[in-house]
Amino acid sequence: MSRELFSDEAEFGILGAVLLKPELFDEISSKVDVSDFHDLESAALYQVMIDCHAAGVPIDVVTLSDCRQRLPSGKSTLAHAGEVAMNVPSPANWKAYARIVRERAVLRQIVNAAYVINDTANEERPLSEVIAMAQQATADLRDLDDDGQQDYYKASEILPAVIDTIDSKFNKTMPTGLSTGLEKLDELVRGLRPGNMIVVGGLTGSGKTILGLQIAQHVTCKLAGAGLAFSMEMTKEELVTRGLASLGGINLSALDSGDLQDDDWPKLTSAANVLMGAKLYVNDQAGMTVARIRSIARQCQRREGLSVLLIDYIQLISAESSSNRSLEVGKISTALKNLAKELKIPVIVLAQLNRGSTNRPDKRPRPSDIRDSGQIEQDADVVILVHRDMDSEEGQNGVTELIVGKVRHARVGSCMVQQQGKYVRFVDFEGRPPSNEEVEMGRSFASKFKGSNKHE
Structure with missing residues:
Protein backbone atom coordinates (compact mmCIF):
# COMPACT_ATOMS: atom_id res chain seq x y z
CA MET A 1 0.00 0.00 0.00
CA SER A 2 1.31 3.46 -0.89
CA ARG A 3 2.77 5.60 1.87
CA GLU A 4 0.26 8.34 1.08
CA LEU A 5 -2.63 6.18 2.30
CA PHE A 6 -1.60 6.36 5.95
CA SER A 7 0.45 8.43 8.38
CA ASP A 8 2.11 6.71 11.33
CA GLU A 9 3.17 10.10 12.66
CA ALA A 10 -0.40 11.41 12.78
CA GLU A 11 -1.64 8.19 14.41
CA PHE A 12 1.09 8.50 17.08
CA GLY A 13 0.10 12.16 17.47
CA ILE A 14 -3.49 11.19 18.35
CA LEU A 15 -2.36 8.62 20.89
CA GLY A 16 0.22 10.96 22.40
CA ALA A 17 -2.33 13.75 22.74
CA VAL A 18 -4.54 11.46 24.84
CA LEU A 19 -1.61 10.37 27.01
CA LEU A 20 -0.39 13.91 27.58
CA LYS A 21 -3.85 15.41 28.07
CA PRO A 22 -6.40 12.69 28.95
CA GLU A 23 -9.27 15.20 29.25
CA LEU A 24 -9.19 15.44 25.44
CA PHE A 25 -10.27 11.81 25.06
CA ASP A 26 -14.04 12.42 24.78
CA GLU A 27 -13.56 14.99 22.02
CA ILE A 28 -10.94 12.93 20.20
CA SER A 29 -12.96 9.72 20.36
CA SER A 30 -15.95 11.54 18.80
CA LYS A 31 -13.77 12.26 15.76
CA VAL A 32 -11.60 9.17 15.39
CA ASP A 33 -12.57 5.48 15.42
CA VAL A 34 -10.35 2.44 15.93
CA SER A 35 -10.98 1.49 12.29
CA ASP A 36 -9.38 4.77 11.17
CA PHE A 37 -5.94 3.57 12.28
CA HIS A 38 -3.75 1.78 9.76
CA ASP A 39 -1.03 0.63 12.15
CA LEU A 40 -2.24 -2.43 14.08
CA GLU A 41 -0.23 -1.50 17.18
CA SER A 42 -1.70 2.00 17.23
CA ALA A 43 -5.22 0.67 16.68
CA ALA A 44 -4.75 -1.81 19.54
CA LEU A 45 -3.44 0.89 21.90
CA TYR A 46 -6.35 3.18 21.02
CA GLN A 47 -8.77 0.33 21.77
CA VAL A 48 -7.13 -0.12 25.18
CA MET A 49 -7.71 3.59 25.82
CA ILE A 50 -11.38 3.17 24.93
CA ASP A 51 -11.69 0.17 27.25
CA CYS A 52 -10.04 2.01 30.14
CA HIS A 53 -12.24 5.05 29.69
CA ALA A 54 -15.37 2.90 29.51
CA ALA A 55 -14.37 1.23 32.77
CA GLY A 56 -13.87 4.61 34.44
CA VAL A 57 -10.12 4.12 34.74
CA PRO A 58 -7.90 7.22 34.19
CA ILE A 59 -5.84 6.95 31.03
CA ASP A 60 -2.05 6.96 31.45
CA VAL A 61 0.89 4.73 30.56
CA VAL A 62 0.58 2.61 33.70
CA THR A 63 -3.19 2.04 33.59
CA LEU A 64 -3.03 1.10 29.91
CA SER A 65 -0.36 -1.48 30.66
CA ASP A 66 -2.40 -2.82 33.55
CA CYS A 67 -5.46 -3.14 31.29
CA ARG A 68 -3.48 -4.98 28.59
CA GLN A 69 0.14 -5.97 29.03
CA ARG A 70 0.95 -6.90 25.43
CA LEU A 71 0.01 -5.56 22.01
CA PRO A 72 -0.64 -7.84 18.97
CA SER A 73 3.07 -7.89 18.03
CA GLY A 74 4.02 -9.02 21.53
CA LYS A 75 5.54 -5.66 22.39
CA SER A 76 4.97 -4.36 25.89
CA THR A 77 2.04 -1.91 26.11
CA LEU A 78 4.00 0.04 28.72
CA ALA A 79 7.01 0.44 26.45
CA HIS A 80 4.99 1.36 23.35
CA ALA A 81 2.77 3.87 25.16
CA GLY A 82 5.80 5.46 26.79
CA GLU A 83 7.55 5.76 23.43
CA VAL A 84 4.48 7.37 21.87
CA ALA A 85 4.09 9.88 24.70
CA MET A 86 7.74 10.94 24.48
CA ASN A 87 7.66 11.57 20.73
CA VAL A 88 4.57 13.82 20.45
CA PRO A 89 5.51 17.51 20.30
CA SER A 90 2.27 18.87 21.75
CA PRO A 91 -1.33 17.76 22.33
CA ALA A 92 -2.43 21.18 21.04
CA ASN A 93 -2.17 19.90 17.46
CA TRP A 94 -4.51 16.94 17.95
CA LYS A 95 -7.17 18.31 15.55
CA ALA A 96 -4.64 18.41 12.73
CA TYR A 97 -3.54 14.87 13.56
CA ALA A 98 -7.16 13.68 13.67
CA ARG A 99 -7.92 15.23 10.31
CA ILE A 100 -4.93 13.52 8.70
CA VAL A 101 -5.90 10.15 10.19
CA ARG A 102 -9.50 10.52 9.03
CA GLU A 103 -8.51 11.65 5.52
CA ARG A 104 -6.15 8.75 5.05
CA ALA A 105 -8.80 6.31 6.34
CA VAL A 106 -11.26 7.66 3.78
CA LEU A 107 -8.67 7.33 1.02
CA ARG A 108 -8.09 3.69 1.95
CA GLN A 109 -11.84 3.02 1.87
CA ILE A 110 -12.09 4.62 -1.56
CA VAL A 111 -9.28 2.41 -2.82
CA ASN A 112 -10.96 -0.65 -1.33
CA ALA A 113 -14.26 0.35 -2.93
CA ALA A 114 -12.47 0.66 -6.26
CA TYR A 115 -11.14 -2.89 -5.88
CA VAL A 116 -14.64 -4.17 -5.18
CA ILE A 117 -16.04 -2.32 -8.20
CA ASN A 118 -13.25 -3.68 -10.37
CA ASP A 119 -13.98 -7.23 -9.22
CA THR A 120 -17.69 -6.70 -9.87
CA ALA A 121 -17.02 -5.42 -13.38
CA ASN A 122 -14.90 -8.47 -14.10
CA GLU A 123 -17.80 -10.70 -13.08
CA GLU A 124 -19.64 -9.48 -16.20
CA ARG A 125 -22.61 -8.10 -14.28
CA PRO A 126 -24.99 -5.70 -16.08
CA LEU A 127 -23.48 -2.25 -16.60
CA SER A 128 -26.34 -0.56 -14.75
CA GLU A 129 -25.63 -2.70 -11.67
CA VAL A 130 -21.91 -1.88 -11.76
CA ILE A 131 -22.65 1.84 -12.07
CA ALA A 132 -25.17 1.71 -9.22
CA MET A 133 -22.63 -0.08 -7.01
CA ALA A 134 -19.96 2.49 -7.85
CA GLN A 135 -22.28 5.40 -7.07
CA GLN A 136 -23.39 3.77 -3.83
CA ALA A 137 -19.82 3.06 -2.75
CA THR A 138 -18.71 6.66 -3.29
CA ALA A 139 -21.91 8.09 -1.81
CA ASP A 140 -21.40 6.09 1.37
CA LEU A 141 -18.09 7.90 1.83
CA ARG A 142 -19.48 11.41 1.44
CA ASP A 143 -19.94 12.11 5.17
CA LEU A 144 -16.89 10.29 6.55
CA ASP A 145 -14.82 13.43 6.90
CA ASP A 146 -17.02 15.42 9.24
CA ASP A 147 -14.37 17.31 11.23
CA GLY A 148 -15.74 20.59 9.93
CA GLN A 149 -19.20 19.87 11.28
CA GLN A 150 -20.40 20.95 14.67
CA ASP A 151 -21.32 17.98 16.84
CA TYR A 152 -23.86 19.76 19.01
CA TYR A 153 -25.50 23.17 19.24
CA LYS A 154 -26.62 25.42 22.05
CA ALA A 155 -30.35 26.11 21.94
CA SER A 156 -29.69 29.85 21.74
CA GLU A 157 -27.80 29.30 18.47
CA ILE A 158 -30.80 27.58 16.89
CA LEU A 159 -33.48 29.85 18.36
CA PRO A 160 -33.26 32.84 15.95
CA ALA A 161 -33.84 30.66 12.86
CA VAL A 162 -36.75 28.86 14.56
CA ILE A 163 -38.39 32.17 15.53
CA ASP A 164 -37.97 33.47 11.96
CA THR A 165 -39.62 30.31 10.63
CA ILE A 166 -42.56 30.63 13.03
CA ASP A 167 -42.97 34.30 12.11
CA SER A 168 -42.92 33.47 8.40
CA LYS A 169 -45.58 30.81 8.87
CA PHE A 170 -47.71 33.21 10.94
CA ASN A 171 -47.51 35.83 8.20
CA LYS A 172 -48.22 33.17 5.55
CA THR A 173 -44.96 33.94 3.76
CA MET A 174 -43.68 30.38 4.21
CA PRO A 175 -45.68 27.24 3.46
CA THR A 176 -45.69 24.55 6.13
Whole structure:
Protein backbone atom coordinates (compact mmCIF):
# COMPACT_ATOMS: atom_id res chain seq x y z
CA MET A 1 0.00 0.00 0.00
CA SER A 2 1.31 3.46 -0.89
CA ARG A 3 2.77 5.60 1.87
CA GLU A 4 0.26 8.34 1.08
CA LEU A 5 -2.63 6.18 2.30
CA PHE A 6 -1.60 6.36 5.95
CA SER A 7 0.45 8.43 8.38
CA ASP A 8 2.11 6.71 11.33
CA GLU A 9 3.17 10.10 12.66
CA ALA A 10 -0.40 11.41 12.78
CA GLU A 11 -1.64 8.19 14.41
CA PHE A 12 1.09 8.50 17.08
CA GLY A 13 0.10 12.16 17.47
CA ILE A 14 -3.49 11.19 18.35
CA LEU A 15 -2.36 8.62 20.89
CA GLY A 16 0.22 10.96 22.40
CA ALA A 17 -2.33 13.75 22.74
CA VAL A 18 -4.54 11.46 24.84
CA LEU A 19 -1.61 10.37 27.01
CA LEU A 20 -0.39 13.91 27.58
CA LYS A 21 -3.85 15.41 28.07
CA PRO A 22 -6.40 12.69 28.95
CA GLU A 23 -9.27 15.20 29.25
CA LEU A 24 -9.19 15.44 25.44
CA PHE A 25 -10.27 11.81 25.06
CA ASP A 26 -14.04 12.42 24.78
CA GLU A 27 -13.56 14.99 22.02
CA ILE A 28 -10.94 12.93 20.20
CA SER A 29 -12.96 9.72 20.36
CA SER A 30 -15.95 11.54 18.80
CA LYS A 31 -13.77 12.26 15.76
CA VAL A 32 -11.60 9.17 15.39
CA ASP A 33 -12.57 5.48 15.42
CA VAL A 34 -10.35 2.44 15.93
CA SER A 35 -10.98 1.49 12.29
CA ASP A 36 -9.38 4.77 11.17
CA PHE A 37 -5.94 3.57 12.28
CA HIS A 38 -3.75 1.78 9.76
CA ASP A 39 -1.03 0.63 12.15
CA LEU A 40 -2.24 -2.43 14.08
CA GLU A 41 -0.23 -1.50 17.18
CA SER A 42 -1.70 2.00 17.23
CA ALA A 43 -5.22 0.67 16.68
CA ALA A 44 -4.75 -1.81 19.54
CA LEU A 45 -3.44 0.89 21.90
CA TYR A 46 -6.35 3.18 21.02
CA GLN A 47 -8.77 0.33 21.77
CA VAL A 48 -7.13 -0.12 25.18
CA MET A 49 -7.71 3.59 25.82
CA ILE A 50 -11.38 3.17 24.93
CA ASP A 51 -11.69 0.17 27.25
CA CYS A 52 -10.04 2.01 30.14
CA HIS A 53 -12.24 5.05 29.69
CA ALA A 54 -15.37 2.90 29.51
CA ALA A 55 -14.37 1.23 32.77
CA GLY A 56 -13.87 4.61 34.44
CA VAL A 57 -10.12 4.12 34.74
CA PRO A 58 -7.90 7.22 34.19
CA ILE A 59 -5.84 6.95 31.03
CA ASP A 60 -2.05 6.96 31.45
CA VAL A 61 0.89 4.73 30.56
CA VAL A 62 0.58 2.61 33.70
CA THR A 63 -3.19 2.04 33.59
CA LEU A 64 -3.03 1.10 29.91
CA SER A 65 -0.36 -1.48 30.66
CA ASP A 66 -2.40 -2.82 33.55
CA CYS A 67 -5.46 -3.14 31.29
CA ARG A 68 -3.48 -4.98 28.59
CA GLN A 69 0.14 -5.97 29.03
CA ARG A 70 0.95 -6.90 25.43
CA LEU A 71 0.01 -5.56 22.01
CA PRO A 72 -0.64 -7.84 18.97
CA SER A 73 3.07 -7.89 18.03
CA GLY A 74 4.02 -9.02 21.53
CA LYS A 75 5.54 -5.66 22.39
CA SER A 76 4.97 -4.36 25.89
CA THR A 77 2.04 -1.91 26.11
CA LEU A 78 4.00 0.04 28.72
CA ALA A 79 7.01 0.44 26.45
CA HIS A 80 4.99 1.36 23.35
CA ALA A 81 2.77 3.87 25.16
CA GLY A 82 5.80 5.46 26.79
CA GLU A 83 7.55 5.76 23.43
CA VAL A 84 4.48 7.37 21.87
CA ALA A 85 4.09 9.88 24.70
CA MET A 86 7.74 10.94 24.48
CA ASN A 87 7.66 11.57 20.73
CA VAL A 88 4.57 13.82 20.45
CA PRO A 89 5.51 17.51 20.30
CA SER A 90 2.27 18.87 21.75
CA PRO A 91 -1.33 17.76 22.33
CA ALA A 92 -2.43 21.18 21.04
CA ASN A 93 -2.17 19.90 17.46
CA TRP A 94 -4.51 16.94 17.95
CA LYS A 95 -7.17 18.31 15.55
CA ALA A 96 -4.64 18.41 12.73
CA TYR A 97 -3.54 14.87 13.56
CA ALA A 98 -7.16 13.68 13.67
CA ARG A 99 -7.92 15.23 10.31
CA ILE A 100 -4.93 13.52 8.70
CA VAL A 101 -5.90 10.15 10.19
CA ARG A 102 -9.50 10.52 9.03
CA GLU A 103 -8.51 11.65 5.52
CA ARG A 104 -6.15 8.75 5.05
CA ALA A 105 -8.80 6.31 6.34
CA VAL A 106 -11.26 7.66 3.78
CA LEU A 107 -8.67 7.33 1.02
CA ARG A 108 -8.09 3.69 1.95
CA GLN A 109 -11.84 3.02 1.87
CA ILE A 110 -12.09 4.62 -1.56
CA VAL A 111 -9.28 2.41 -2.82
CA ASN A 112 -10.96 -0.65 -1.33
CA ALA A 113 -14.26 0.35 -2.93
CA ALA A 114 -12.47 0.66 -6.26
CA TYR A 115 -11.14 -2.89 -5.88
CA VAL A 116 -14.64 -4.17 -5.18
CA ILE A 117 -16.04 -2.32 -8.20
CA ASN A 118 -13.25 -3.68 -10.37
CA ASP A 119 -13.98 -7.23 -9.22
CA THR A 120 -17.69 -6.70 -9.87
CA ALA A 121 -17.02 -5.42 -13.38
CA ASN A 122 -14.90 -8.47 -14.10
CA GLU A 123 -17.80 -10.70 -13.08
CA GLU A 124 -19.64 -9.48 -16.20
CA ARG A 125 -22.61 -8.10 -14.28
CA PRO A 126 -24.99 -5.70 -16.08
CA LEU A 127 -23.48 -2.25 -16.60
CA SER A 128 -26.34 -0.56 -14.75
CA GLU A 129 -25.63 -2.70 -11.67
CA VAL A 130 -21.91 -1.88 -11.76
CA ILE A 131 -22.65 1.84 -12.07
CA ALA A 132 -25.17 1.71 -9.22
CA MET A 133 -22.63 -0.08 -7.01
CA ALA A 134 -19.96 2.49 -7.85
CA GLN A 135 -22.28 5.40 -7.07
CA GLN A 136 -23.39 3.77 -3.83
CA ALA A 137 -19.82 3.06 -2.75
CA THR A 138 -18.71 6.66 -3.29
CA ALA A 139 -21.91 8.09 -1.81
CA ASP A 140 -21.40 6.09 1.37
CA LEU A 141 -18.09 7.90 1.83
CA ARG A 142 -19.48 11.41 1.44
CA ASP A 143 -19.94 12.11 5.17
CA LEU A 144 -16.89 10.29 6.55
CA ASP A 145 -14.82 13.43 6.90
CA ASP A 146 -17.02 15.42 9.24
CA ASP A 147 -14.37 17.31 11.23
CA GLY A 148 -15.74 20.59 9.93
CA GLN A 149 -19.20 19.87 11.28
CA GLN A 150 -20.40 20.95 14.67
CA ASP A 151 -21.32 17.98 16.84
CA TYR A 152 -23.86 19.76 19.01
CA TYR A 153 -25.50 23.17 19.24
CA LYS A 154 -26.62 25.42 22.05
CA ALA A 155 -30.35 26.11 21.94
CA SER A 156 -29.69 29.85 21.74
CA GLU A 157 -27.80 29.30 18.47
CA ILE A 158 -30.80 27.58 16.89
CA LEU A 159 -33.48 29.85 18.36
CA PRO A 160 -33.26 32.84 15.95
CA ALA A 161 -33.84 30.66 12.86
CA VAL A 162 -36.75 28.86 14.56
CA ILE A 163 -38.39 32.17 15.53
CA ASP A 164 -37.97 33.47 11.96
CA THR A 165 -39.62 30.31 10.63
CA ILE A 166 -42.56 30.63 13.03
CA ASP A 167 -42.97 34.30 12.11
CA SER A 168 -42.92 33.47 8.40
CA LYS A 169 -45.58 30.81 8.87
CA PHE A 170 -47.71 33.21 10.94
CA ASN A 171 -47.51 35.83 8.20
CA LYS A 172 -48.22 33.17 5.55
CA THR A 173 -44.96 33.94 3.76
CA MET A 174 -43.68 30.38 4.21
CA PRO A 175 -45.68 27.24 3.46
CA THR A 176 -45.69 24.55 6.13
CA GLY A 177 -45.18 21.95 3.42
CA LEU A 178 -46.22 20.88 -0.07
CA SER A 179 -49.96 20.66 -0.70
CA THR A 180 -51.48 17.30 -1.57
CA GLY A 181 -54.13 18.98 -3.71
CA LEU A 182 -56.90 17.73 -1.40
CA GLU A 183 -58.08 20.41 1.02
CA LYS A 184 -59.22 18.22 3.92
CA LEU A 185 -56.11 16.04 3.73
CA ASP A 186 -53.92 19.16 3.81
CA GLU A 187 -55.70 20.29 6.96
CA LEU A 188 -54.85 16.99 8.63
CA VAL A 189 -51.22 16.51 7.61
CA ARG A 190 -50.42 20.26 7.35
CA GLY A 191 -48.44 19.80 4.18
CA LEU A 192 -45.80 17.32 3.05
CA ARG A 193 -42.64 18.44 4.77
CA PRO A 194 -39.00 18.20 3.64
CA GLY A 195 -37.19 15.21 5.10
CA ASN A 196 -40.42 13.38 5.92
CA MET A 197 -41.33 9.88 4.82
CA ILE A 198 -45.05 9.72 4.07
CA VAL A 199 -46.40 6.19 3.89
CA VAL A 200 -49.62 5.70 1.93
CA GLY A 201 -51.04 2.28 2.72
CA GLY A 202 -54.00 0.39 1.39
CA LEU A 203 -55.36 -2.94 0.29
CA THR A 204 -55.15 -3.91 -3.37
CA GLY A 205 -57.56 -1.76 -5.38
CA SER A 206 -58.15 0.75 -2.58
CA GLY A 207 -56.65 3.66 -4.52
CA LYS A 208 -53.28 4.16 -2.84
CA THR A 209 -51.52 4.38 -6.23
CA ILE A 210 -54.12 6.88 -7.44
CA LEU A 211 -53.48 9.05 -4.39
CA GLY A 212 -49.71 8.84 -4.64
CA LEU A 213 -49.60 9.71 -8.33
CA GLN A 214 -52.16 12.47 -7.89
CA ILE A 215 -50.02 14.14 -5.21
CA ALA A 216 -46.94 13.92 -7.45
CA GLN A 217 -48.94 15.39 -10.34
CA HIS A 218 -50.23 18.21 -8.15
CA VAL A 219 -46.71 19.13 -7.01
CA THR A 220 -45.35 19.13 -10.56
CA CYS A 221 -48.32 20.41 -12.57
CA LYS A 222 -49.90 22.87 -10.13
CA LEU A 223 -47.04 23.90 -7.85
CA ALA A 224 -44.32 23.96 -10.54
CA GLY A 225 -42.13 21.55 -8.57
CA ALA A 226 -40.12 18.59 -9.82
CA GLY A 227 -41.15 15.03 -9.00
CA LEU A 228 -39.72 11.57 -9.61
CA ALA A 229 -41.98 8.51 -9.50
CA PHE A 230 -40.66 4.95 -9.25
CA SER A 231 -43.26 2.40 -10.28
CA MET A 232 -42.39 -1.26 -10.02
CA GLU A 233 -45.94 -2.28 -10.87
CA MET A 234 -46.93 -0.18 -13.90
CA THR A 235 -45.13 0.79 -17.08
CA LYS A 236 -44.15 4.38 -17.77
CA GLU A 237 -46.73 4.48 -20.57
CA GLU A 238 -49.49 3.45 -18.15
CA LEU A 239 -48.41 6.13 -15.69
CA VAL A 240 -48.55 8.88 -18.32
CA THR A 241 -51.91 7.61 -19.65
CA ARG A 242 -53.31 7.80 -16.13
CA GLY A 243 -51.95 11.32 -15.88
CA LEU A 244 -53.81 12.36 -19.02
CA ALA A 245 -57.04 10.86 -17.71
CA SER A 246 -56.69 12.52 -14.32
CA LEU A 247 -55.66 15.97 -15.54
CA GLY A 248 -58.02 16.05 -18.51
CA GLY A 249 -61.05 14.44 -16.90
CA ILE A 250 -61.10 11.80 -19.63
CA ASN A 251 -62.39 8.28 -19.17
CA LEU A 252 -59.34 6.02 -18.78
CA SER A 253 -61.13 3.21 -20.60
CA ALA A 254 -61.64 5.47 -23.60
CA LEU A 255 -57.93 6.30 -23.65
CA ASP A 256 -57.05 2.62 -23.46
CA SER A 257 -59.46 1.60 -26.24
CA GLY A 258 -59.09 4.75 -28.38
CA ASP A 259 -62.88 5.15 -28.37
CA LEU A 260 -62.79 8.91 -27.76
CA GLN A 261 -65.73 11.27 -28.12
CA ASP A 262 -65.48 14.60 -29.93
CA ASP A 263 -65.37 16.56 -26.67
CA ASP A 264 -62.53 14.36 -25.36
CA TRP A 265 -59.99 15.69 -27.84
CA PRO A 266 -59.78 19.26 -26.46
CA LYS A 267 -59.43 17.79 -22.96
CA LEU A 268 -56.68 15.46 -24.16
CA THR A 269 -54.82 18.33 -25.84
CA SER A 270 -55.07 20.46 -22.69
CA ALA A 271 -53.86 17.64 -20.43
CA ALA A 272 -51.00 16.83 -22.80
CA ASN A 273 -49.88 20.46 -22.75
CA VAL A 274 -49.86 20.46 -18.95
CA LEU A 275 -47.78 17.28 -18.79
CA MET A 276 -45.43 18.56 -21.48
CA GLY A 277 -44.58 21.52 -19.27
CA ALA A 278 -44.37 19.59 -16.02
CA LYS A 279 -41.11 18.40 -14.47
CA LEU A 280 -42.53 14.95 -13.73
CA TYR A 281 -40.11 12.08 -14.24
CA VAL A 282 -40.92 8.37 -14.10
CA ASN A 283 -38.96 5.15 -13.76
CA ASP A 284 -40.58 1.77 -14.38
CA GLN A 285 -37.55 -0.52 -14.08
CA ALA A 286 -38.22 -3.82 -12.35
CA GLY A 287 -36.06 -5.26 -9.61
CA MET A 288 -34.98 -1.90 -8.20
CA THR A 289 -32.87 -1.88 -5.04
CA VAL A 290 -32.66 0.96 -2.53
CA ALA A 291 -29.11 1.68 -3.68
CA ARG A 292 -30.29 2.08 -7.27
CA ILE A 293 -33.27 4.24 -6.25
CA ARG A 294 -30.98 6.44 -4.19
CA SER A 295 -28.50 6.80 -7.03
CA ILE A 296 -31.17 7.81 -9.56
CA ALA A 297 -32.89 10.16 -7.12
CA ARG A 298 -29.62 11.95 -6.30
CA GLN A 299 -28.87 12.29 -9.99
CA CYS A 300 -32.35 13.67 -10.69
CA GLN A 301 -32.09 16.14 -7.82
CA ARG A 302 -28.76 17.46 -9.07
CA ARG A 303 -30.10 17.95 -12.57
CA GLU A 304 -33.72 18.95 -11.99
CA GLY A 305 -34.02 20.20 -8.40
CA LEU A 306 -36.25 17.46 -6.99
CA SER A 307 -39.27 18.49 -4.88
CA VAL A 308 -40.94 15.15 -4.17
CA LEU A 309 -40.17 11.45 -4.58
CA LEU A 310 -42.78 8.72 -5.02
CA ILE A 311 -42.14 4.98 -4.65
CA ASP A 312 -44.81 2.46 -5.68
CA TYR A 313 -44.45 0.33 -3.68
CA ILE A 314 -42.04 -0.62 -0.87
CA GLN A 315 -42.72 -4.36 -0.80
CA LEU A 316 -41.63 -4.63 -4.45
CA ILE A 317 -38.17 -3.19 -3.80
CA SER A 318 -35.56 -5.92 -4.19
CA ALA A 319 -33.55 -6.80 -1.11
CA GLU A 320 -29.76 -6.83 -1.15
CA SER A 321 -29.74 -10.32 0.36
CA SER A 322 -32.10 -13.25 0.73
CA SER A 323 -32.36 -13.31 4.52
CA ASN A 324 -35.53 -12.79 6.59
CA ARG A 325 -37.99 -10.76 4.51
CA SER A 326 -39.31 -8.77 7.46
CA LEU A 327 -35.79 -7.69 8.40
CA GLU A 328 -34.98 -6.80 4.79
CA VAL A 329 -38.13 -4.68 4.37
CA GLY A 330 -37.27 -2.98 7.67
CA LYS A 331 -33.81 -2.10 6.34
CA ILE A 332 -35.36 -0.80 3.11
CA SER A 333 -37.77 1.36 5.11
CA THR A 334 -35.01 2.90 7.21
CA ALA A 335 -32.94 3.55 4.10
CA LEU A 336 -35.86 5.40 2.48
CA LYS A 337 -36.34 7.51 5.61
CA ASN A 338 -32.64 8.37 5.53
CA LEU A 339 -32.98 9.23 1.84
CA ALA A 340 -35.76 11.73 2.65
CA LYS A 341 -33.50 13.42 5.20
CA GLU A 342 -30.56 13.37 2.80
CA LEU A 343 -32.47 14.87 -0.13
CA LYS A 344 -34.45 17.20 2.18
CA ILE A 345 -37.70 16.47 0.36
CA PRO A 346 -40.86 14.54 1.19
CA VAL A 347 -40.65 10.91 0.08
CA ILE A 348 -44.02 9.26 -0.50
CA VAL A 349 -43.80 5.51 -0.03
CA LEU A 350 -46.75 3.34 -1.00
CA ALA A 351 -47.27 0.14 0.97
CA GLN A 352 -49.54 -2.87 0.86
CA LEU A 353 -51.61 -3.72 3.92
CA ASN A 354 -52.39 -7.16 5.20
CA ARG A 355 -56.03 -8.21 5.28
CA GLY A 356 -56.41 -8.06 9.04
CA SER A 357 -58.71 -5.04 8.78
CA THR A 358 -61.29 -7.01 6.77
CA ASN A 359 -62.03 -9.10 9.85
CA ARG A 360 -62.92 -6.07 11.99
CA PRO A 361 -66.52 -4.90 12.32
CA ASP A 362 -65.78 -1.46 10.83
CA LYS A 363 -63.11 -2.82 8.41
CA ARG A 364 -61.00 0.30 9.01
CA PRO A 365 -57.24 -0.30 8.65
CA ARG A 366 -54.59 0.72 11.17
CA PRO A 367 -50.90 1.60 10.71
CA SER A 368 -50.03 -1.75 12.28
CA ASP A 369 -51.68 -3.44 9.28
CA ILE A 370 -48.79 -2.46 7.00
CA ARG A 371 -47.49 -5.69 5.52
CA ASP A 372 -44.11 -7.36 6.13
CA SER A 373 -42.51 -5.05 8.69
CA GLY A 374 -43.49 -2.91 11.67
CA GLN A 375 -40.36 -0.86 10.94
CA ILE A 376 -42.25 0.94 8.16
CA GLU A 377 -44.75 2.36 10.65
CA GLN A 378 -41.92 3.26 13.01
CA ASP A 379 -39.88 5.09 10.35
CA ALA A 380 -42.83 6.97 8.85
CA ASP A 381 -43.44 10.58 9.79
CA VAL A 382 -46.96 10.38 8.34
CA VAL A 383 -49.11 7.32 7.67
CA ILE A 384 -52.15 7.76 5.41
CA LEU A 385 -54.39 4.73 5.01
CA VAL A 386 -56.76 4.59 2.03
CA HIS A 387 -59.98 2.87 3.07
CA ARG A 388 -62.82 2.12 0.65
CA ASP A 389 -65.36 -0.46 1.77
CA MET A 390 -66.55 -2.07 -1.47
CA ASP A 391 -69.19 -4.06 0.43
CA SER A 392 -71.02 -0.84 1.26
CA GLU A 393 -73.16 1.33 -1.00
CA GLU A 394 -71.01 4.39 -0.35
CA GLY A 395 -67.82 2.49 -1.18
CA GLN A 396 -69.32 1.30 -4.46
CA ASN A 397 -70.07 4.95 -5.20
CA GLY A 398 -66.40 5.88 -4.70
CA VAL A 399 -66.58 7.40 -1.22
CA THR A 400 -63.17 6.80 0.36
CA GLU A 401 -61.84 7.55 3.81
CA LEU A 402 -58.27 8.76 4.18
CA ILE A 403 -57.18 7.79 7.66
CA VAL A 404 -54.17 9.70 8.98
CA GLY A 405 -53.11 7.09 11.51
CA LYS A 406 -49.80 8.71 12.38
CA VAL A 407 -48.45 12.23 11.99
CA ARG A 408 -45.52 13.52 14.02
CA HIS A 409 -46.41 17.22 13.79
CA ALA A 410 -50.21 17.15 14.11
CA ARG A 411 -53.11 15.13 15.48
CA VAL A 412 -54.33 11.94 13.89
CA GLY A 413 -57.72 11.99 12.18
CA SER A 414 -59.51 11.16 8.95
CA CYS A 415 -61.30 12.82 6.07
CA MET A 416 -63.59 11.72 3.27
CA VAL A 417 -62.75 12.05 -0.42
CA GLN A 418 -64.61 11.07 -3.56
CA GLN A 419 -62.84 8.64 -5.86
CA GLN A 420 -63.61 9.20 -9.51
CA GLY A 421 -62.52 5.84 -10.80
CA LYS A 422 -62.89 6.45 -14.50
CA TYR A 423 -60.69 9.55 -14.21
CA VAL A 424 -58.26 7.77 -11.79
CA ARG A 425 -58.32 10.63 -9.32
CA PHE A 426 -59.71 11.78 -5.99
CA VAL A 427 -61.65 15.00 -5.43
CA ASP A 428 -62.72 16.66 -2.21
CA PHE A 429 -65.84 15.11 -0.74
CA GLU A 430 -68.85 17.38 -1.19
CA GLY A 431 -71.30 15.73 1.18
CA ARG A 432 -71.23 15.17 4.90
CA PRO A 433 -69.17 12.33 6.37
CA PRO A 434 -70.91 9.63 8.40
CA SER A 435 -71.29 10.07 12.12
CA ASN A 436 -69.59 7.66 14.51
CA GLU A 437 -72.97 6.08 15.20
CA GLU A 438 -73.58 5.49 11.50
CA VAL A 439 -70.16 3.92 11.07
CA GLU A 440 -70.76 1.59 14.00
CA MET A 441 -74.25 0.65 12.77
CA GLY A 442 -73.11 0.26 9.18
CA ARG A 443 -75.83 2.60 7.95
CA SER A 444 -75.58 3.90 4.41
CA PHE A 445 -74.87 7.53 3.75
CA ALA A 446 -74.37 7.36 -0.01
CA SER A 447 -77.46 9.45 -0.60
CA LYS A 448 -76.00 12.27 1.47
CA PHE A 449 -73.19 13.22 -0.88
CA LYS A 450 -73.35 15.13 -4.13
CA GLY A 451 -72.18 14.16 -7.58
CA SER A 452 -71.95 10.47 -6.90
CA ASN A 453 -71.63 8.09 -9.80
CA LYS A 454 -71.40 4.35 -9.41
CA HIS A 455 -69.34 4.15 -12.57
CA GLU A 456 -66.75 6.64 -11.38
